[in-house]
Amino acid sequence: MQEMSNTTTDIGEFEENTGEPEHRTRSRIWQGIFWVALIGFLLIAPALLYPVFVMQLLCFALFAAAFNLLIGFTGLLSFGHAAFFGGAAYIAGHALKVWGFPPLLGIATGTLFAAALGWAVGSLAIRRQGIYFAMITLALAQIVYFLVLQLPFTGGEDGLQGIPRGHLLGFIDLNQPLAMYYTVAAIFLIGFLVIYRIIHSPFGQVLLAIRENEPRALSLGYNVDRFKLLAFVLSAALAGLAGSTKALVFQFASLTDAHWQMSGEVILMTLLGGMGTIFGPVVGAFVVVALQHALSGIGSWVQVVIGGTFIACVLLFRRGIVGELARLLKINSL
Amino acid sequence: MDPMIRLILAQGMLGLNNGVFYAMLSLGLAVIFGLLNVVNFAHGALYMLGAFLALILYSYAGAWVGLDALHIGFWPALILAPLLVACFGMLIERFMLRRLYKLDPIYSLLLTFGVTLVLQGLFINFFNASGTPYPGMPESLRGVVNLGFMMFPKYRLFVIIFSIIVCFAVWYMIERTRIGSRLRAGTENPELVKAFGINVPLMVMLTFGFGTGLAGLAGVLAAPIYSVSPLMGANLIIVIFAVVVIGGMGSIAGAVLTGFALGLVEGITKVFYAPAANTVIFLLMVIVLLVRPNGLFGRQS
Numbered sequence: 001m002q003e004m005s006n007t008t009t010d011i012g013e014f015e016e017n018t019g020e021p022e023h024r025t026r027s028r029i030w031q032g033i034f035w036v037a038l039i040g041f042l043l044i045a046p047a048l049l050y051p052v053f054v055m056q057l058l059c060f061a062l063f064a065a066a067f068n069l070l071i072g073f074t075g076l077l078s079f080g081h082a083a084f085f086g087g088a089a090y091i092a093g094h095a096l097k098v099w100g101f102p103p104l105l106g107i108a109t110g111t112l113f114a115a116a117l118g119w120a121v122g123s124l125a126i127r128r129q130g131i132y133f134a135m136i137t138l139a140l141a142q143i144v145y146f147l148v149l150q151l152p153f154t155g156g157e158d159g160l161q162g163i164p165r166g167h168l169l170g171f172i173d174l175n176q177p178l179a180m181y182y183t184v185a186a187i188f189l190i191g192f193l194v195i196y197r198i199i200h201s202p203f204g205q206v207l208l209a210i211r212e213n214e215p216r217a218l219s220l221g222y223n224v225d226r227f228k229l230l231a232f233v234l235s236a237a238l239a240g241l242a243g244s245t246k247a248l249v250f251q252f253a254s255l256t257d258a259h260w261q262m263s264g265e266v267i268l269m270t271l272l273g274g275m276g277t278i279f280g281p282v283v284g285a286f287v288v289v290a291l292q293h294a295l296s297g298i299g300s301w302v303q304v305v306i307g308g309t310f311i312a313c314v315l316l317f318r319r320g321i322v323g324e325l326a327r328l329l330k331i332n333s334l
Numbered sequence: 335m336d337p338m339i340r341l342i343l344a345q346g347m348l349g350l351n352n353g354v355f356y357a358m359l360s361l362g363l364a365v366i367f368g369l370l371n372v373v374n375f376a377h378g379a380l381y382m383l384g385a386f387l388a389l390i391l392y393s394y395a396g397a398w399v400g401l402d403a404l405h406i407g408f409w410p411a412l413i414l415a416p417l418l419v420a421c422f423g424m425l426i427e428r429f430m431l432r433r434l435y436k437l438d439p440i441y442s443l444l445l446t447f448g449v450t451l452v453l454q455g456l457f458i459n460f461f462n463a464s465g466t467p468y469p470g471m472p473e474s475l476r477g478v479v480n481l482g483f484m485m486f487p488k489y490r491l492f493v494i495i496f497s498i499i500v501c502f503a504v505w506y507m508i509e510r511t512r513i514g515s516r517l518r519a520g521t522e523n524p525e526l527v528k529a530f531g532i533n534v535p536l537m538v539m540l541t542f543g544f545g546t547g548l549a550g551l552a553g554v555l556a557a558p559i560y561s562v563s564p565l566m567g568a569n570l571i572i573v574i575f576a577v578v579v580i581g582g583m584g585s586i587a588g589a590v591l592t593g594f595a596l597g598l599v600e601g602i603t604k605v606f607y608a609p610a611a612n613t614v615i616f617l618l619m620v621i622v623l624l625v626r627p628n629g630l631f632g633r634q635s
Binding site for chain 1: 373430433434439441443447449450451454458459568569573576578579620623628
């Protein structure tokens with residue numbers, strides 16, 4: 001049988017290019033353009049688009065970027081990320097609603113919970129490699145789903161409703177749409193910067209080495225399992241940050257947030273935008289969320305469209321939108 | 335008989351009945367994984383397709399060709415539906431999966447996930463999402479048999495015996511016959527097998543068709559027991575993944591035995607603590623991962 005852990009990964013097709021400074025300068029310029037565009041969009045978006053839509057978009061973009069940290073930069077396919085997103089949404093919602101936590105503390109509680117859950121799931125899942133890793137994370141996430149369905153405080157099929165938005169730092173009323181929007185934009189930007197820093201840190205370089213060739217990273221003396229676990233915990237925590245924020249914005253946590261279909265959606269966002277790219281997940285989330293809004297009138301045909309997009313991406317478009325763009329611009333990372 | 339033992343036996347039988355489906359589906363997954371190194375996420379959806387084909391053959395197919403009185407019953411469906419599912423599977427293999435073999439196996443998982451969403455979405459659109467009962471259960475299998483400790487539906491007993499025979503036949507074919515030895519050789523070294531003049535791409539396509547056909551067969555068997563619904567395979571496939579992680583996909587017999595055993599465990603859990611019944615398999619998976627990370631029947635990786 002073919003050894004799975006040794007098959008060469010094709011994820012992202014991202015290569016560190018050290019020899020050509022001209023490439024790197026070009027790369028930096030284009031990255032700069034993307035950063036300016038992103039921050040510009042964050043600032044003026046509420047004037048152009050419906051704020052709730054943009055906030056939903058930002059929550060999913062952060063979720064997808066957190067997921068990309070694993071699939072794109074460590075080479076691990078988690079099929080259970082909805083557990084962290086949805087689980088954190090419920091815990092944050094409960095902290096805000098029942099314990100009366102202020103907004104930021106509520107979000108922090110959800111994020112910490114996701115990190116702890118990520119540690120538990122991650123330490124089990126990294127005991128197997130490749131395709132088994134995906135199946136284990138999916139099965140473990142299903143336990144979380146059943147817990148969310150059956151535990152007394154989650155509201156079962158109805159979800160957790162009526163989560164108060166409260167006052168940021170005690171004096172900014174988050175029921176004001178713009179106050180809520182800029183809070184979410186700030187959370188997104190901080191989360192995204194954290195991910196950017198992780199990718200470009202020495203730690204991130206080791207993760208890339210693991211993605212490219214795990215046995216080799218091991219033979220160089222890196223404790224591969226610890227790196228993988230830490231990457232998993234970070235990714236889960238950031239997914240939890242996204243889920244907690246979404247619970248605060250929409251004032252409810254629902255079963256769909258924890259369902260395996262959500263895990264599938266975040267994979268699609270990342271795949272469509274470009275696995276292993278910096279801005280890909282944001283672009284992918286934008287396209288998928290916009291698509292869902294545009295197609296909301298046709299009911300369950302949306303699932304067919306999403307499934308069809310999945311098939312098309314895997315067969316024809318594995319680099320994703322940003323990955324293809326980077327190839328056209330002849331730069332290494334975008 | 336002690337009522338507790340009676341209850342355990344009764345729930346055990348019902349659990350075994352679920353185990354039938356775990357065994358047949360993980361068998362199909364293992365056959366496919368063995369040769370193609372592909373984890374077929376669409377296996378649950380193809381099981382659903384098999385059940386729907388049985389329903390369509392009975393309730394709609396006659397009307398479509400203008401013969402309102404024609405109902406294609408259970409026995410013909412038991413052959414026709416798996417064949418149709420196998421054909422569908424072979425089309426997926428030929429036109430989609432084949433292009434992904436050189437890549438990381440996660441791409442084929444993602445592709446089959448996409449196929450799952452498309453199939454589910456289509457059937458939700460055309461049929462009732464909450465399920466339709468299958469009206470075509472054959473007369474000869476209606477009623478109950480007395481097992482001494484419980485009255486057991488005759489049809490369910492038939493399903494248990496029939497699927498044990500199918501699983502044994504598949505195991506025998508793969509482990510003990512010439513076709514099986516070629517298949518296993520193709521797993522070990524496809525280039526060498528090609529050099530012996532065996533058409534490996536064809537063999538791969540037929541194997542995928544065979545594995546998906548087994549899923550279709552399980553679907554037909556399930557149709558009279560559960561109601562036929564577009565989502566019937568969705569949660570099942572995740573349980574099957576856990577079964578496969580516990581058993582290890584390397585062994586055909588291992589996949590089958592794990593499937594039956596876990597159905598039994600799940601049934602008996604219902605006696606002692608019913609709310610845990612739908613998570614017990616996942617919890618067992620956690621324990622197996624801690625104790626024997628390669629699975630009960632898995633080879634050292």
